[in-house]
Amino acid sequence: MDIPAKLLKTATSLVKSNAHKKYLKNSVEPVPDGVFDKSDTEPAKNFTFGFGKAVIMPDEKIPNKKKTYYVAGYRNNNPAVGVLDNLMAKALWIDDNSGRGGIILVSVDCVGLFGVDIAEIRKRLEHFCLITGCRSVNICSTHTHAGIDTMGMWGPLPKSGRDNDFIEIVYCGIISAVEQAYKNRKTGQIYLGYGKADKGSQSAGRPPHVVSDVITRLRFVPDDGSKEVYMINFASHPESLQGKNSLVSADFPCYMAKYIDEHKNAEMMYFAGAIGGICMNEMDENNIISTIKTGQRLGEIICNIKKEKKLTPKINILRQEISLSCDNPVFWLASKLKIIPEKILVTGKGKLNLGMKAEMSYIQFGELNMLLIPGELFPELAYGGYLKKEESSIDASPDINPAPLCEIADDENLLVFGLANGEIGYILTPNDFLLHPSLPYIDQPRDKFGRNHYPETNSLGPDTAYTIADTFKKMMKIINK
Numbered sequence: 001m002d003i004p005a006k007l008l009k010t011a012t013s014l015v016k017s018n019a020h021k022k023y024l025k026n027s028v029e030p031v032p033d034g035v036f037d038k039s040d041t042e043p044a045k046n047f048t049f050g051f052g053k054a055v056i057m058p059d060e061k062i063p064n065k066k067k068t069y070y071v072a073g074y075r076n077n078n079p080a081v082g083v084l085d086n087l088m089a090k091a092l093w094i095d096d097n098s099g100r101g102g103i104i105l106v107s108v109d110c111v112g113l114f115g116v117d118i119a120e121i122r123k124r125l126e127h128f129c130l131i132t133g134c135r136s137v138n139i140c141s142t143h144t145h146a147g148i149d150t151m152g153m154w155g156p157l158p159k160s161g162r163d164n165d166f167i168e169i170v171y172c173g174i175i176s177a178v179e180q181a182y183k184n185r186k187t188g189q190i191y192l193g194y195g196k197a198d199k200g201s202q203s204a205g206r207p208p209h210v211v212s213d214v215i216t217r218l219r220f221v222p223d224d225g226s227k228e229v230y231m232i233n234f235a236s237h238p239e240s241l242q243g244k245n246s247l248v249s250a251d252f253p254c255y256m257a258k259y260i261d262e263h264k265n266a267e268m269m270y271f272a273g274a275i276g277g278i279c280m281n282e283m284d285e286n287n288i289i290s291t292i293k294t295g296q297r298l299g300e301i302i303c304n305i306k307k308e309k310k311l312t313p314k315i316n317i318l319r320q321e322i323s324l325s326c327d328n329p330v331f332w333l334a335s336k337l338k339i340i341p342e343k344i345l346v347t348g349k350g351k352l353n354l355g356m357k358a359e360m361s362y363i364q365f366g367e368l369n370m371l372l373i374p375g376e377l378f379p380e381l382a383y384g385g386y387l388k389k390e391e392s393s394i395d396a397s398p399d400i401n402p403a404p405l406c407e408i409a410d411d412e413n414l415l416v417f418g419l420a421n422g423e424i425g426y427i428l429t430p431n432d433f434l435l436h437p438s439l440p441y442i443d444q445p446r447d448k449f450g451r452n453h454y455p456e457t458n459s460l461g462p463d464t465a466y467t468i469a470d471t472f473k474k475m476m477k478i479i480n481k
Helices: 005-016 019-023 115-124 126-132 164-183 252-264 287-303 329-336 405-409 463-480
Strands: 047-055 088-095 103-108 136-141 186-196 202-204 214-222 228-234 266-272 278-280 308-310 315-325 354-365 368-372 415-417
Touching: 047 164, 047 214, 088 164, 088 266, 103 164, 103 266, 115 126, 115 136, 115 164, 115 354, 126 164, 136 266, 186 287, 214 287, 228 252, 228 287, 252 266, 252 287, 315 463, 354 463, 368 405, 405 463
Parallel strands: 103 136, 228 266, 368 415
Antiparallel strands: 047 088, 047 186, 088 103, 186 214, 186 308, 202 278, 214 228, 315 354, 354 368
16 A cells, blocks of 8 residues: 555654554453364265355445545555446355354455454354354455455545445345355255466566466355356456556456356356465456456366366364564554554564464365465465575575475465455565665565565565464364374
8 A cells, every 4th residue: 555654754753762552552362272173973975055145335326426435456545436347245155064063155355354354244143153053154355456445555545445334235245145155055065176277377476476377166066956156266366457447346256257157057256365466467458358358268267177076075174363473563553543443462572562363274175175364475485486595685595484385284285265364464475575774664675686575565574474384383283183
């Protein structure tokens, strides 16, 4: 986000003088180890699953004279001038019929939801969980850069771009989709298949240019022959409309869904993978046309997946809370000024003694292992391929980086879900983490190779990658035990 100079000056002066500490009231309690919810009973013959969806759009026409909605993802104070397609909340109820209850997976067309949003939605679903036996609610944002601002960072700063009435619509839409998913449940089988994005269709913002071109498809097939559901995981920002756009849109996932519905008569949910620094390349001078083409081409690849594996009805889960240090004074100031709703807490960690709570979840889904992470993970942190010392912007060896998540899991097919159950910003590789020498986290520096280091300004700090990896090591110890 582009921070006004006055705010930047305020953040910098307060942090340098340690004056920010007098505003700190909330502290983080010690984080307990998670409990692995695992069944050792003989698997059932089938899954039970259901799908639900809801439109999450303002009641008013866009634009209108009464209220302004801001497009999130590229620049501040970008009022929406119209609607290209509707934003949606989609939900899946999935039960392995082990007697432990089902789980919920939600995909929301928005740039991101904070941990406080996830907590509020779960609170409203407490009665639902009580009467249905639901044991886990997981909410992921698609990270569309053409959605209405749900985080507050893209309004006319220092005024928040987050509209409380719209947030209520998002909450209610998610809850409606969840309730529909449970109501529509049926028995059936789930099939896992993989496709590959076209070569050159993804771009990484800077070296080492690690990308995951794998498109993972989970195909939910009801026993009664009714409409199937495709759950898609792919590492790409939905930002085909690019920064000049002022229309509200779910971006290319909308057109993936339309293509799949037209050609396979199936519903589709999009989940972003390790998307730190990755976006889709433009395909046409007209960004609306390129967005439609991108969605259609991805839909075509998905529909043409042939080789599949039927998954064993088994869902085991480990949810782990984490405490993250925050070295970024802009995050604290945005919280203090209520630009964003997330609470910045006293942690006793990092340079500022600040941080926030978050969570990670590991789900064994049949033979597929999934890791849900609350941010935008740079792919090399998941799959490896770190920069060499001579390629690093700070002349740092790759040895200072944590072990890649796939290595920690001992699973090259570990499926990463980004922006899951919260949004903590970019999660960057420590040996290429460069800050401005005089305005760290505020000004965007260029390194000795001329590369821009914008993502650092929207991160909590270099320790985030270590915390994610260390937490995952602890989770795997619990699981392997």
